Amino acid sequence: xxxxxxxxxxxxxxxxxxxxxxxxxxxxxxxxxxxxxxxxxxxxxxxxxxxxxxxxxxxxxxxxxxxxxxxxxxxxxxxxxxxxxxxx
Numbered sequence: 001x002x003x004x005x006x007x008x009x010x011x012x013x014x015x016x017x018x019x020x021x022x023x024x025x026x027x028x029x030x031x032x033x034x035x036x037x038x039x040x041x042x043x044x045x046x047x048x049x050x051x052x053x054x055x056x057x058x059x060x061x062x063x064x065x066x067x068x069x070x071x072x073x074x075x076x077x078x079x080x081x082x083x084x085x086x087x088x
Contacts, residue, residue, distance in 0.1 A: 004039050005032060011046035019050055022057045026077040038070065045070045 012027040045067045055061040063071045
């Protein structure tokens with residue numbers, strides 16, 4: 001595990017259960033396969049305060065342009081995970 005991967009894991013542990021639910025599966029399964037540039041963007045996104053991040057992930061607020069790709073990846077992962085859980 002690289003230093004950036006460790007930092008992502010550390011920063012992804014949030015104070016809100018809702019954020020943990022949005023982030024944990026994505027971080028554990030998809031983040032390790034991301035490019036270094038995407039990992040840097042993810043790390044920048046993880047620096048956002050909890051309430052702002054929750055608003056972004058709940059689509060109450062638009063993400064910054066620099067974070068839009070990362071937010072789309074998180075949303076896509078969660079949509080696919082939900083779809084897989086419904087098939088069971």
